Amino acid sequence: MTGTEQTPEPTGQVADAVKDNWVDTYAPQGLRPYLRLSRADRPIGSWLLLLPCWWGVLLAMVHDGEMRLFDLWIIVGCAIGAVLMRGAGCTWNDITDRDFDGRVERTASRPIPSGQVTVKQALAWAVLQCLISFAILITFPPMAILLGVIALIPVAIYPFAKRFTWWPQVFLGVAFNWGALLAWTAHTGSLSLPAVLLYLSGMAWTLFYDTIYAHQDTEDDALIGVKSTARLFAENTPRYLAWFMVLTVALMGMAVVAAAPDGEILQMVILLTGPWAMGWHLMWQLRRLKMDDNDRLLELFRSNRDAGLIPVLFFAASLFA
Template sequence: MNSAPTPSDAPGMIGDMPADGWIDRYVPSALRPYLKLMRLDRPIGTWLLLFPCWWSITLANADGTLSVWRWLYLMVLFGIGALVMRGAGCTVNDLFDRDIDARVARTAMRPLACGAVSVRQALWFLALQLLIGLAVLVQLNKQTVVLGACSLLLVGVYPLMKRLTHWPQAWLGLTFNWGALLGWVAVQGRIDWPPVVLYVAGLFWTLGYDTIYAHQDKDDDVQVGVKSTALALGERTQLFLWLFYGLTIGLMVLTGVLVGLHWLAWPLLVLAGAHLAWQAVVVRIDDSAHCLYLFRSNRLFGWLVLAAFAAGAML
Protein backbone atom coordinates (compact mmCIF):
# COMPACT_ATOMS: atom_id res chain seq x y z
CA MET A 1 0.00 0.00 0.00
CA ASN A 2 1.07 3.58 -0.56
CA SER A 3 1.68 5.17 2.82
CA ALA A 4 2.90 8.47 1.40
CA PRO A 5 0.60 11.51 1.48
CA THR A 6 -1.62 11.70 -1.57
CA PRO A 7 -2.68 14.92 -3.25
CA SER A 8 -6.09 14.53 -1.61
CA ASP A 9 -4.38 14.53 1.79
CA ALA A 10 -2.07 17.42 1.00
CA PRO A 11 -2.63 20.74 2.79
CA GLY A 12 -4.60 23.21 0.71
CA MET A 13 -5.95 20.57 -1.68
CA ILE A 14 -9.36 19.00 -2.28
CA GLY A 15 -8.55 15.90 -4.28
CA ASP A 16 -6.30 17.19 -7.06
CA MET A 17 -7.73 20.73 -6.93
CA PRO A 18 -6.48 23.68 -4.88
CA ALA A 19 -8.74 24.46 -1.93
CA ASP A 20 -9.67 28.14 -1.65
CA GLY A 21 -7.55 28.97 -4.69
CA TRP A 22 -7.87 32.08 -6.83
CA ILE A 23 -10.93 30.67 -8.60
CA ASP A 24 -12.78 30.27 -5.31
CA ARG A 25 -11.70 33.69 -4.08
CA TYR A 26 -12.17 35.89 -7.14
CA VAL A 27 -14.50 34.20 -9.66
CA PRO A 28 -18.34 34.34 -9.44
CA SER A 29 -19.72 31.07 -8.10
CA ALA A 30 -21.61 30.25 -11.30
CA LEU A 31 -18.39 30.23 -13.33
CA ARG A 32 -16.14 28.38 -10.88
CA PRO A 33 -17.03 24.81 -11.92
CA TYR A 34 -16.28 25.58 -15.57
CA LEU A 35 -12.87 27.08 -14.88
CA LYS A 36 -12.06 24.09 -12.68
CA LEU A 37 -13.30 21.76 -15.43
CA MET A 38 -10.71 23.26 -17.80
CA ARG A 39 -8.05 23.06 -15.02
CA LEU A 40 -7.39 26.80 -15.18
CA ASP A 41 -6.15 26.68 -11.58
CA ARG A 42 -3.60 23.97 -12.48
CA PRO A 43 -1.63 25.45 -15.37
CA ILE A 44 1.10 22.80 -15.67
CA GLY A 45 -0.88 20.99 -18.38
CA THR A 46 -1.09 24.16 -20.44
CA TRP A 47 2.69 24.64 -20.17
CA LEU A 48 3.34 21.05 -21.25
CA LEU A 49 1.08 21.55 -24.28
CA LEU A 50 2.54 24.96 -25.11
CA PHE A 51 6.28 24.31 -24.93
CA PRO A 52 6.48 22.09 -28.05
CA CYS A 53 4.70 24.90 -29.97
CA TRP A 54 7.12 27.55 -28.73
CA TRP A 55 10.16 25.33 -29.34
CA SER A 56 9.07 24.71 -32.91
CA ILE A 57 8.23 28.34 -33.72
CA THR A 58 11.65 29.39 -32.42
CA LEU A 59 13.50 26.74 -34.40
CA ALA A 60 11.53 27.47 -37.57
CA ASN A 61 12.58 31.10 -37.32
CA ALA A 62 16.30 30.28 -37.15
CA ASP A 63 16.63 31.55 -40.73
CA GLY A 64 15.08 34.90 -39.81
CA THR A 65 11.83 34.31 -41.69
CA LEU A 66 9.82 36.35 -39.18
CA SER A 67 10.19 39.82 -37.79
CA VAL A 68 10.46 40.05 -34.00
CA TRP A 69 6.89 41.29 -33.78
CA ARG A 70 5.51 38.50 -35.94
CA TRP A 71 7.43 35.95 -33.86
CA LEU A 72 5.97 37.41 -30.64
CA TYR A 73 2.49 37.46 -32.19
CA LEU A 74 2.72 33.75 -32.99
CA MET A 75 4.03 32.98 -29.50
CA VAL A 76 1.05 34.78 -27.92
CA LEU A 77 -1.43 33.24 -30.35
CA PHE A 78 -0.20 29.73 -29.62
CA GLY A 79 -0.31 30.55 -25.89
CA ILE A 80 -4.00 31.38 -26.13
CA GLY A 81 -4.61 28.30 -28.25
CA ALA A 82 -2.80 26.02 -25.80
CA LEU A 83 -4.78 27.39 -22.87
CA VAL A 84 -8.13 26.87 -24.59
CA MET A 85 -7.37 23.51 -26.20
CA ARG A 86 -5.91 22.09 -23.01
CA GLY A 87 -9.21 23.08 -21.37
CA ALA A 88 -11.15 21.41 -24.17
CA GLY A 89 -9.06 18.26 -23.79
CA CYS A 90 -9.71 18.19 -20.04
CA THR A 91 -13.43 18.60 -20.68
CA VAL A 92 -13.47 15.70 -23.15
CA ASN A 93 -11.45 13.56 -20.76
CA ASP A 94 -13.76 14.28 -17.82
CA LEU A 95 -16.86 13.58 -19.92
CA PHE A 96 -15.54 10.11 -20.71
CA ASP A 97 -14.18 9.48 -17.21
CA ARG A 98 -16.85 11.01 -14.98
CA ASP A 99 -17.94 7.64 -13.56
CA ILE A 100 -14.34 6.51 -13.01
CA ASP A 101 -13.36 9.85 -11.50
CA ALA A 102 -16.19 9.59 -8.99
CA ARG A 103 -14.62 6.35 -7.64
CA VAL A 104 -11.07 7.73 -7.29
CA ALA A 105 -10.21 9.84 -4.23
CA ARG A 106 -7.95 12.24 -6.15
CA THR A 107 -10.56 13.07 -8.80
CA ALA A 108 -13.89 12.58 -7.01
CA MET A 109 -14.48 16.33 -6.60
CA ARG A 110 -13.92 17.24 -10.23
CA PRO A 111 -16.96 19.19 -11.50
CA LEU A 112 -18.46 16.44 -13.67
CA ALA A 113 -17.69 13.65 -11.21
CA CYS A 114 -19.36 15.43 -8.29
CA GLY A 115 -22.27 16.81 -10.32
CA ALA A 116 -21.35 20.51 -10.18
CA VAL A 117 -21.55 20.53 -14.00
CA SER A 118 -24.01 18.40 -15.98
CA VAL A 119 -23.09 16.51 -19.13
CA ARG A 120 -25.18 18.89 -21.22
CA GLN A 121 -23.53 21.93 -19.67
CA ALA A 122 -20.08 20.42 -20.24
CA LEU A 123 -20.89 19.79 -23.91
CA TRP A 124 -21.95 23.42 -24.41
CA PHE A 125 -18.79 24.56 -22.64
CA LEU A 126 -16.71 22.26 -24.84
CA ALA A 127 -18.31 23.77 -27.94
CA LEU A 128 -17.41 27.26 -26.71
CA GLN A 129 -13.78 26.29 -26.13
CA LEU A 130 -13.53 24.68 -29.55
CA LEU A 131 -14.94 27.80 -31.19
CA ILE A 132 -12.32 29.94 -29.46
CA GLY A 133 -9.65 27.46 -30.55
CA LEU A 134 -10.94 27.69 -34.12
CA ALA A 135 -10.85 31.48 -33.97
CA VAL A 136 -7.17 31.26 -33.00
CA LEU A 137 -6.38 28.64 -35.62
CA VAL A 138 -7.82 30.57 -38.56
CA GLN A 139 -5.36 33.40 -37.86
CA LEU A 140 -2.65 31.07 -39.21
CA ASN A 141 -1.85 29.85 -42.72
CA LYS A 142 -4.09 27.25 -44.36
CA GLN A 143 -1.57 24.44 -43.91
CA THR A 144 -1.62 25.02 -40.14
CA VAL A 145 -5.43 25.13 -40.11
CA VAL A 146 -5.64 21.70 -41.75
CA LEU A 147 -2.95 20.23 -39.51
CA GLY A 148 -4.56 21.71 -36.41
CA ALA A 149 -7.94 20.24 -37.32
CA CYS A 150 -6.33 16.79 -37.57
CA SER A 151 -5.32 17.01 -33.91
CA LEU A 152 -8.97 16.78 -32.85
CA LEU A 153 -8.92 13.05 -33.64
CA LEU A 154 -6.07 12.56 -31.19
CA VAL A 155 -7.82 14.63 -28.52
CA GLY A 156 -11.13 12.82 -28.95
CA VAL A 157 -9.70 9.30 -28.82
CA TYR A 158 -7.24 9.82 -25.94
CA PRO A 159 -9.72 9.14 -23.08
CA LEU A 160 -10.42 5.69 -24.53
CA MET A 161 -6.77 4.62 -24.53
CA LYS A 162 -6.58 3.83 -20.81
CA ARG A 163 -9.32 1.27 -21.39
CA LEU A 164 -7.56 -0.35 -24.36
CA THR A 165 -3.83 -0.33 -23.64
CA HIS A 166 -1.27 -0.04 -20.86
CA TRP A 167 0.35 2.73 -22.93
CA PRO A 168 -2.17 5.59 -22.95
CA GLN A 169 0.77 7.86 -22.13
CA ALA A 170 2.10 7.21 -25.64
CA TRP A 171 -1.16 8.47 -27.14
CA LEU A 172 -0.98 11.49 -24.85
CA GLY A 173 2.52 12.10 -26.22
CA LEU A 174 1.18 12.06 -29.77
CA THR A 175 -1.53 14.53 -28.73
CA PHE A 176 0.38 16.93 -26.47
CA ASN A 177 3.31 17.37 -28.85
CA TRP A 178 1.31 18.08 -31.99
CA GLY A 179 2.35 21.69 -31.54
CA ALA A 180 5.90 20.72 -32.54
CA LEU A 181 4.49 20.24 -36.04
CA LEU A 182 2.03 23.14 -35.91
CA GLY A 183 4.58 25.74 -34.85
CA TRP A 184 6.95 24.92 -37.69
CA VAL A 185 4.20 24.89 -40.31
CA ALA A 186 2.84 28.21 -39.01
CA VAL A 187 6.24 29.76 -39.82
CA GLN A 188 7.48 27.80 -42.84
CA GLY A 189 4.22 26.63 -44.40
CA ARG A 190 5.47 23.05 -44.77
CA ILE A 191 6.64 20.01 -42.80
CA ASP A 192 10.39 19.35 -42.62
CA TRP A 193 12.52 16.81 -40.75
CA PRO A 194 13.39 19.03 -37.74
CA PRO A 195 9.78 19.32 -36.45
CA VAL A 196 9.20 15.60 -37.05
CA VAL A 197 12.26 14.70 -34.98
CA LEU A 198 11.20 17.23 -32.31
CA TYR A 199 7.72 15.68 -32.27
CA VAL A 200 9.18 12.24 -31.53
CA ALA A 201 11.43 13.76 -28.85
CA GLY A 202 8.35 15.27 -27.23
CA LEU A 203 6.60 11.90 -27.36
CA PHE A 204 9.36 10.32 -25.26
CA TRP A 205 9.38 13.31 -22.90
CA THR A 206 5.65 12.83 -22.32
CA LEU A 207 6.13 9.10 -21.77
CA GLY A 208 8.55 9.98 -18.98
CA TYR A 209 6.69 12.71 -17.13
CA ASP A 210 3.23 11.17 -17.49
CA THR A 211 4.43 7.78 -16.29
CA ILE A 212 5.63 9.54 -13.13
CA TYR A 213 2.24 11.27 -12.89
CA ALA A 214 0.36 7.99 -13.36
CA HIS A 215 2.03 6.45 -10.30
CA GLN A 216 -0.25 8.65 -8.19
CA ASP A 217 -3.30 6.65 -9.27
CA LYS A 218 -1.97 3.12 -9.74
CA ASP A 219 -3.84 1.60 -6.78
CA ASP A 220 -7.13 3.20 -7.82
CA ASP A 221 -6.51 2.28 -11.46
CA VAL A 222 -6.29 -1.40 -10.52
CA GLN A 223 -9.58 -1.17 -8.62
CA VAL A 224 -11.51 0.57 -11.41
CA GLY A 225 -9.91 -1.47 -14.19
CA VAL A 226 -8.01 1.10 -16.25
CA LYS A 227 -4.46 0.82 -17.56
CA SER A 228 -1.31 2.95 -17.52
CA THR A 229 2.44 2.75 -18.04
CA ALA A 230 2.80 3.01 -14.27
CA LEU A 231 1.09 -0.37 -13.97
CA ALA A 232 2.86 -1.83 -17.00
CA LEU A 233 6.36 -0.82 -15.88
CA GLY A 234 6.00 -1.00 -12.12
CA GLU A 235 9.38 -1.30 -10.43
CA ARG A 236 11.09 -0.93 -13.82
CA THR A 237 9.88 2.66 -14.08
CA GLN A 238 13.21 4.20 -13.13
CA LEU A 239 15.04 2.19 -15.79
CA PHE A 240 12.54 3.21 -18.45
CA LEU A 241 12.77 6.86 -17.40
CA TRP A 242 16.46 6.75 -18.34
CA LEU A 243 15.45 5.33 -21.73
CA PHE A 244 12.61 7.80 -22.36
CA TYR A 245 14.54 10.84 -21.21
CA GLY A 246 17.75 9.76 -22.94
CA LEU A 247 15.87 9.52 -26.23
CA THR A 248 14.25 12.89 -25.53
CA ILE A 249 17.56 14.71 -25.24
CA GLY A 250 19.24 12.74 -28.02
CA LEU A 251 16.47 13.60 -30.47
CA MET A 252 16.47 17.24 -29.40
CA VAL A 253 20.18 17.41 -30.11
CA LEU A 254 19.50 15.87 -33.52
CA THR A 255 16.81 18.50 -34.13
CA GLY A 256 19.31 21.22 -33.30
CA VAL A 257 21.88 19.73 -35.66
CA LEU A 258 19.33 19.55 -38.48
CA VAL A 259 18.44 23.21 -37.95
CA GLY A 260 22.08 24.22 -37.62
CA LEU A 261 21.89 25.87 -34.18
CA HIS A 262 24.71 27.96 -32.78
CA TRP A 263 26.97 26.17 -30.29
CA LEU A 264 25.49 28.17 -27.39
CA ALA A 265 22.42 25.92 -27.61
CA TRP A 266 24.35 22.87 -26.43
CA PRO A 267 25.31 23.94 -22.86
CA LEU A 268 21.69 24.85 -22.21
CA LEU A 269 20.51 21.51 -23.60
CA VAL A 270 23.00 19.82 -21.25
CA LEU A 271 21.30 21.63 -18.35
CA ALA A 272 17.92 20.47 -19.62
CA GLY A 273 19.23 16.90 -19.84
CA ALA A 274 20.61 17.19 -16.31
CA HIS A 275 17.16 18.12 -15.09
CA LEU A 276 15.65 15.00 -16.66
CA ALA A 277 18.47 12.89 -15.22
CA TRP A 278 17.70 14.35 -11.79
CA GLN A 279 14.07 13.21 -12.15
CA ALA A 280 15.18 9.69 -13.04
CA VAL A 281 17.58 9.54 -10.08
CA VAL A 282 15.30 10.85 -7.33
CA VAL A 283 11.88 9.49 -8.41
CA ARG A 284 10.00 7.62 -5.68
CA ILE A 285 7.18 5.81 -7.40
CA ASP A 286 5.34 4.99 -4.17
CA ASP A 287 5.29 8.60 -2.97
CA SER A 288 2.35 10.29 -4.66
CA ALA A 289 3.20 13.79 -3.50
CA HIS A 290 6.76 13.41 -4.77
CA CYS A 291 5.53 12.12 -8.14
CA LEU A 292 3.32 15.20 -8.51
CA TYR A 293 6.27 17.44 -7.59
CA LEU A 294 8.49 15.84 -10.25
CA PHE A 295 5.74 16.01 -12.84
CA ARG A 296 5.29 19.74 -12.25
CA SER A 297 9.05 20.30 -12.42
CA ASN A 298 8.90 19.66 -16.16
CA ARG A 299 7.96 23.31 -16.62
CA LEU A 300 11.59 24.13 -15.80
CA PHE A 301 12.73 21.63 -18.44
CA GLY A 302 10.50 23.34 -20.98
CA TRP A 303 12.01 26.75 -20.25
CA LEU A 304 15.57 25.38 -20.44
CA VAL A 305 14.91 23.84 -23.86
CA LEU A 306 13.28 27.04 -25.08
CA ALA A 307 16.28 29.04 -23.90
CA ALA A 308 18.61 26.61 -25.68
CA PHE A 309 16.71 26.78 -28.95
CA ALA A 310 16.31 30.57 -28.74
CA ALA A 311 20.03 31.12 -28.11
CA GLY A 312 20.98 28.70 -30.87
CA ALA A 313 18.52 30.14 -33.37
CA MET A 314 19.13 33.84 -32.76
CA LEU A 315 22.91 33.48 -33.03
Protein backbone atom coordinates (compact mmCIF):
# COMPACT_ATOMS: atom_id res chain seq x y z
CA MET A 1 0.00 0.00 0.00
CA THR A 2 1.35 3.42 -0.89
CA GLY A 3 1.11 6.63 1.07
CA THR A 4 -1.50 7.99 -1.33
CA GLU A 5 -3.97 5.33 -0.17
CA GLN A 6 -4.15 6.63 3.38
CA THR A 7 -6.78 9.32 2.73
CA PRO A 8 -10.37 8.10 2.43
CA GLU A 9 -12.11 8.90 -0.81
CA PRO A 10 -15.49 10.70 -0.92
CA THR A 11 -17.09 7.47 -2.16
CA GLY A 12 -16.74 5.96 1.31
CA GLN A 13 -13.62 3.94 0.62
CA VAL A 14 -11.87 2.86 3.81
CA ALA A 15 -8.41 4.36 4.38
CA ASP A 16 -6.42 1.11 4.39
CA ALA A 17 -8.37 -0.67 1.66
CA VAL A 18 -6.51 -2.32 -1.18
CA LYS A 19 -6.18 0.08 -4.09
CA ASP A 20 -8.73 -0.52 -6.90
CA ASN A 21 -10.35 -3.30 -4.86
CA TRP A 22 -13.43 -4.98 -6.30
CA VAL A 23 -15.78 -3.68 -3.61
CA ASP A 24 -15.18 0.00 -4.39
CA THR A 25 -14.96 -0.66 -8.11
CA TYR A 26 -17.63 -3.22 -9.03
CA ALA A 27 -19.95 -3.98 -6.08
CA PRO A 28 -23.47 -2.49 -6.07
CA GLN A 29 -23.47 0.88 -4.31
CA GLY A 30 -25.92 -0.15 -1.60
CA LEU A 31 -23.93 -3.26 -0.70
CA ARG A 32 -20.55 -1.57 -0.46
CA PRO A 33 -20.78 -0.39 3.19
CA TYR A 34 -21.63 -3.93 4.31
CA LEU A 35 -18.82 -5.47 2.30
CA ARG A 36 -16.48 -2.89 3.83
CA LEU A 37 -17.69 -3.98 7.27
CA SER A 38 -16.68 -7.53 6.30
CA ARG A 39 -13.27 -6.28 5.09
CA ALA A 40 -14.02 -7.67 1.62
CA ASP A 41 -11.96 -4.76 0.31
CA ARG A 42 -9.03 -6.09 2.38
CA PRO A 43 -8.95 -9.86 1.71
CA ILE A 44 -5.76 -10.66 3.63
CA GLY A 45 -7.71 -11.43 6.82
CA SER A 46 -9.78 -14.09 5.06
CA TRP A 47 -6.58 -15.73 3.86
CA LEU A 48 -5.09 -15.69 7.36
CA LEU A 49 -8.23 -17.35 8.72
CA LEU A 50 -8.41 -19.88 5.89
CA LEU A 51 -4.81 -21.09 5.68
CA PRO A 52 -4.75 -22.92 9.06
CA CYS A 53 -7.91 -24.74 7.89
CA TRP A 54 -6.09 -25.97 4.82
CA TRP A 55 -3.06 -26.95 6.90
CA GLY A 56 -5.35 -29.00 9.11
CA VAL A 57 -7.24 -30.89 6.43
CA LEU A 58 -4.13 -31.60 4.33
CA LEU A 59 -2.13 -32.86 7.30
CA ALA A 60 -5.10 -35.00 8.33
CA MET A 61 -5.10 -36.53 4.85
CA VAL A 62 -1.39 -37.27 5.23
CA HIS A 63 -2.01 -38.81 8.65
CA ASP A 64 -4.78 -41.11 7.38
CA GLY A 65 -3.08 -41.81 4.07
CA GLU A 66 -6.26 -41.29 2.11
CA MET A 67 -8.03 -38.64 0.06
CA ARG A 68 -11.82 -38.62 -0.17
CA LEU A 69 -14.26 -36.57 -2.22
CA PHE A 70 -15.56 -35.09 1.03
CA ASP A 71 -12.11 -33.57 1.61
CA LEU A 72 -12.70 -31.35 -1.41
CA TRP A 73 -15.87 -30.07 0.26
CA ILE A 74 -13.92 -29.43 3.48
CA ILE A 75 -11.43 -27.34 1.48
CA VAL A 76 -14.16 -25.41 -0.34
CA GLY A 77 -16.46 -25.15 2.67
CA CYS A 78 -13.64 -23.78 4.81
CA ALA A 79 -12.87 -21.20 2.13
CA ILE A 80 -16.46 -19.95 2.05
CA GLY A 81 -16.73 -20.15 5.82
CA ALA A 82 -13.48 -18.23 6.32
CA VAL A 83 -14.75 -15.33 4.22
CA LEU A 84 -18.09 -15.29 6.04
CA MET A 85 -16.78 -15.72 9.58
CA ARG A 86 -13.98 -13.26 9.06
CA GLY A 87 -16.65 -10.86 7.82
CA ALA A 88 -18.88 -11.54 10.82
CA GLY A 89 -15.95 -11.17 13.21
CA CYS A 90 -14.84 -7.90 11.64
CA THR A 91 -18.40 -6.58 11.74
CA TRP A 92 -18.65 -7.47 15.43
CA ASN A 93 -15.24 -5.88 16.01
CA ASP A 94 -16.40 -2.64 14.36
CA ILE A 95 -19.58 -2.61 16.44
CA THR A 96 -17.68 -2.95 19.72
CA ASP A 97 -14.87 -0.60 18.64
CA ARG A 98 -16.98 2.12 17.03
CA ASP A 99 -15.98 4.76 19.59
CA PHE A 100 -12.28 3.85 19.42
CA ASP A 101 -12.29 3.68 15.61
CA GLY A 102 -13.60 7.21 15.31
CA ARG A 103 -10.56 8.49 17.23
CA VAL A 104 -7.89 6.64 15.22
CA GLU A 105 -6.86 8.10 11.86
CA ARG A 106 -6.52 4.74 10.10
CA THR A 107 -9.94 3.46 11.20
CA ALA A 108 -12.09 6.62 11.29
CA SER A 109 -13.26 5.95 7.72
CA ARG A 110 -14.76 2.54 8.58
CA PRO A 111 -18.49 2.24 7.84
CA ILE A 112 -19.86 2.70 11.38
CA PRO A 113 -17.80 5.71 12.61
CA SER A 114 -18.12 7.36 9.18
CA GLY A 115 -21.91 6.96 9.26
CA GLN A 116 -22.30 4.61 6.27
CA VAL A 117 -24.26 2.07 8.35
CA THR A 118 -25.97 2.06 11.74
CA VAL A 119 -25.11 -0.28 14.58
CA LYS A 120 -28.42 -2.14 14.13
CA GLN A 121 -27.74 -2.64 10.42
CA ALA A 122 -24.22 -3.89 11.20
CA LEU A 123 -25.54 -6.32 13.81
CA ALA A 124 -28.08 -7.73 11.35
CA TRP A 125 -25.28 -8.16 8.79
CA ALA A 126 -23.14 -10.04 11.32
CA VAL A 127 -26.01 -12.39 12.17
CA LEU A 128 -26.70 -13.09 8.49
CA GLN A 129 -23.07 -14.06 7.88
CA CYS A 130 -23.07 -16.33 10.93
CA LEU A 131 -26.24 -18.09 9.81
CA ILE A 132 -24.84 -18.84 6.36
CA SER A 133 -21.62 -20.09 7.95
CA PHE A 134 -23.63 -22.36 10.25
CA ALA A 135 -25.41 -23.84 7.23
CA ILE A 136 -21.98 -24.88 5.92
CA LEU A 137 -20.78 -26.09 9.32
CA ILE A 138 -23.64 -28.57 9.80
CA THR A 139 -22.48 -30.49 6.73
CA PHE A 140 -19.40 -31.54 8.75
CA PRO A 141 -19.14 -34.39 11.32
CA PRO A 142 -20.59 -33.79 14.82
CA MET A 143 -17.27 -33.12 16.55
CA ALA A 144 -16.34 -30.53 13.94
CA ILE A 145 -19.74 -28.87 14.37
CA LEU A 146 -19.15 -28.63 18.11
CA LEU A 147 -15.74 -27.08 17.56
CA GLY A 148 -17.24 -24.59 15.13
CA VAL A 149 -19.82 -23.48 17.69
CA ILE A 150 -17.18 -23.17 20.42
CA ALA A 151 -15.14 -20.96 18.08
CA LEU A 152 -17.72 -18.20 18.56
CA ILE A 153 -16.46 -17.66 22.12
CA PRO A 154 -12.98 -16.30 21.26
CA VAL A 155 -14.48 -14.40 18.32
CA ALA A 156 -16.85 -12.63 20.70
CA ILE A 157 -14.15 -11.91 23.30
CA TYR A 158 -11.34 -10.72 21.02
CA PRO A 159 -12.55 -7.12 20.42
CA PHE A 160 -12.54 -6.51 24.18
CA ALA A 161 -9.12 -8.09 24.84
CA LYS A 162 -7.13 -4.96 24.02
CA ARG A 163 -8.96 -3.18 26.84
CA PHE A 164 -7.77 -5.53 29.61
CA THR A 165 -4.54 -7.21 28.42
CA TRP A 166 -1.31 -6.30 26.68
CA TRP A 167 -1.63 -9.58 24.75
CA PRO A 168 -4.81 -9.21 22.62
CA GLN A 169 -2.92 -10.91 19.79
CA VAL A 170 -3.13 -14.15 21.80
CA PHE A 171 -6.92 -13.94 21.69
CA LEU A 172 -6.75 -13.25 17.95
CA GLY A 173 -4.51 -16.31 17.56
CA VAL A 174 -6.98 -18.46 19.48
CA ALA A 175 -9.79 -17.38 17.13
CA PHE A 176 -7.94 -17.20 13.81
CA ASN A 177 -6.30 -20.62 13.99
CA TRP A 178 -9.30 -22.57 15.23
CA GLY A 179 -9.78 -23.83 11.68
CA ALA A 180 -6.72 -26.08 12.05
CA LEU A 181 -8.60 -28.01 14.75
CA LEU A 182 -11.92 -27.90 12.92
CA ALA A 183 -10.64 -29.00 9.51
CA TRP A 184 -8.54 -31.82 10.96
CA THR A 185 -11.58 -33.03 12.87
CA ALA A 186 -13.84 -32.66 9.81
CA HIS A 187 -11.60 -35.19 8.03
CA THR A 188 -10.75 -37.58 10.88
CA GLY A 189 -13.87 -37.26 13.04
CA SER A 190 -11.80 -36.62 16.18
CA LEU A 191 -9.16 -34.32 17.61
CA SER A 192 -5.58 -35.46 18.19
CA LEU A 193 -2.07 -34.22 18.98
CA PRO A 194 -0.91 -33.17 15.47
CA ALA A 195 -3.89 -30.83 15.13
CA VAL A 196 -3.17 -29.25 18.52
CA LEU A 197 0.49 -28.70 17.63
CA LEU A 198 -0.54 -27.20 14.30
CA TYR A 199 -2.97 -24.93 16.13
CA LEU A 200 -0.26 -23.73 18.51
CA SER A 201 2.03 -23.10 15.55
CA GLY A 202 -0.65 -20.92 14.00
CA MET A 203 -1.02 -18.99 17.24
CA ALA A 204 2.70 -18.20 17.25
CA TRP A 205 2.40 -17.11 13.62
CA THR A 206 -0.50 -14.81 14.51
CA LEU A 207 1.58 -13.21 17.25
CA PHE A 208 4.25 -12.63 14.61
CA TYR A 209 2.13 -11.01 11.91
CA ASP A 210 -0.37 -9.15 14.09
CA THR A 211 2.35 -7.54 16.17
CA ILE A 212 3.74 -6.18 12.91
CA TYR A 213 0.25 -4.97 11.98
CA ALA A 214 -0.36 -3.36 15.38
CA HIS A 215 2.73 -1.18 15.07
CA GLN A 216 0.77 0.98 12.62
CA ASP A 217 -1.40 2.28 15.45
CA THR A 218 0.93 2.50 18.45
CA GLU A 219 0.73 6.29 18.79
CA ASP A 220 -3.06 6.44 18.52
CA ASP A 221 -3.44 3.37 20.76
CA ALA A 222 -1.31 5.04 23.45
CA LEU A 223 -3.50 8.16 23.34
CA ILE A 224 -6.77 6.26 23.74
CA GLY A 225 -5.47 3.59 26.12
CA VAL A 226 -5.66 0.55 23.83
CA LYS A 227 -3.16 -2.21 24.60
CA SER A 228 -1.23 -4.42 22.15
CA THR A 229 1.92 -6.50 21.91
CA ALA A 230 3.33 -3.77 19.64
CA ARG A 231 3.11 -1.26 22.48
CA LEU A 232 4.31 -3.82 25.02
CA PHE A 233 7.39 -4.88 23.04
CA ALA A 234 8.18 -1.42 21.62
CA GLU A 235 11.80 -1.28 20.43
CA ASN A 236 12.30 -4.92 21.51
CA THR A 237 9.77 -6.11 18.92
CA PRO A 238 12.34 -7.72 16.54
CA ARG A 239 13.60 -9.96 19.34
CA TYR A 240 10.09 -11.14 20.20
CA LEU A 241 9.22 -11.64 16.54
CA ALA A 242 12.28 -13.87 16.19
CA TRP A 243 11.00 -16.07 19.02
CA PHE A 244 7.52 -16.24 17.49
CA MET A 245 9.12 -17.26 14.20
CA VAL A 246 11.07 -20.07 15.87
CA LEU A 247 7.95 -21.29 17.69
CA THR A 248 5.92 -21.25 14.47
CA VAL A 249 8.43 -23.40 12.61
CA ALA A 250 9.22 -25.73 15.53
CA LEU A 251 5.60 -26.44 16.43
CA MET A 252 4.60 -26.99 12.82
CA GLY A 253 7.56 -29.34 12.39
CA MET A 254 6.45 -31.27 15.48
CA ALA A 255 2.91 -31.47 14.07
CA VAL A 256 4.29 -32.92 10.83
CA VAL A 257 6.38 -35.53 12.66
CA ALA A 258 3.40 -36.50 14.82
CA ALA A 259 1.07 -36.79 11.80
CA ALA A 260 3.23 -38.41 9.13
CA PRO A 261 3.25 -42.20 8.70
CA ASP A 262 6.41 -44.03 9.74
CA GLY A 263 8.86 -45.07 7.06
CA GLU A 264 7.79 -42.58 4.38
CA ILE A 265 11.14 -40.78 4.09
CA LEU A 266 10.42 -38.81 0.91
CA GLN A 267 7.03 -37.75 2.17
CA MET A 268 8.55 -36.61 5.46
CA VAL A 269 11.19 -34.52 3.67
CA ILE A 270 8.54 -32.81 1.56
CA LEU A 271 6.33 -32.19 4.59
CA LEU A 272 9.14 -30.72 6.71
CA THR A 273 10.20 -28.45 3.85
CA GLY A 274 6.89 -26.61 4.37
CA PRO A 275 7.60 -25.15 7.83
CA TRP A 276 11.29 -24.73 6.95
CA ALA A 277 10.48 -22.62 3.87
CA MET A 278 7.81 -20.69 5.77
CA GLY A 279 10.45 -19.88 8.38
CA TRP A 280 12.66 -18.35 5.68
CA HIS A 281 9.76 -16.17 4.59
CA LEU A 282 9.25 -14.98 8.16
CA MET A 283 12.98 -14.27 8.40
CA TRP A 284 12.73 -12.19 5.21
CA GLN A 285 9.93 -10.19 6.82
CA LEU A 286 11.96 -9.68 9.98
CA ARG A 287 14.93 -8.37 8.02
CA ARG A 288 12.75 -5.85 6.18
CA LEU A 289 10.94 -4.64 9.30
CA LYS A 290 10.79 -0.87 9.81
CA MET A 291 8.59 -0.08 12.77
CA ASP A 292 8.25 3.61 11.89
CA ASP A 293 7.17 2.96 8.28
CA ASN A 294 3.45 2.19 8.10
CA ASP A 295 3.55 1.36 4.41
CA ARG A 296 6.27 -1.21 5.04
CA LEU A 297 4.40 -2.63 8.05
CA LEU A 298 1.23 -3.13 5.99
CA GLU A 299 3.22 -4.64 3.13
CA LEU A 300 4.87 -7.16 5.46
CA PHE A 301 1.58 -8.00 7.17
CA ARG A 302 -0.08 -8.72 3.83
CA SER A 303 2.86 -10.86 2.72
CA ASN A 304 1.82 -13.44 5.31
CA ARG A 305 -0.70 -14.81 2.84
CA ASP A 306 2.28 -16.08 0.85
CA ALA A 307 4.04 -17.27 4.01
CA GLY A 308 1.02 -19.34 5.02
CA LEU A 309 0.53 -20.74 1.54
CA ILE A 310 4.00 -22.30 1.56
CA PRO A 311 3.08 -25.18 3.94
CA VAL A 312 -0.17 -25.67 2.01
CA LEU A 313 1.77 -26.33 -1.19
CA PHE A 314 4.24 -28.74 0.44
CA PHE A 315 1.57 -30.57 2.45
CA ALA A 316 -0.45 -31.03 -0.75
CA ALA A 317 2.61 -32.18 -2.72
CA SER A 318 3.46 -34.77 -0.06
CA LEU A 319 0.15 -36.54 -0.69
CA PHE A 320 1.49 -37.65 -4.06
CA ALA A 321 4.97 -38.65 -2.89
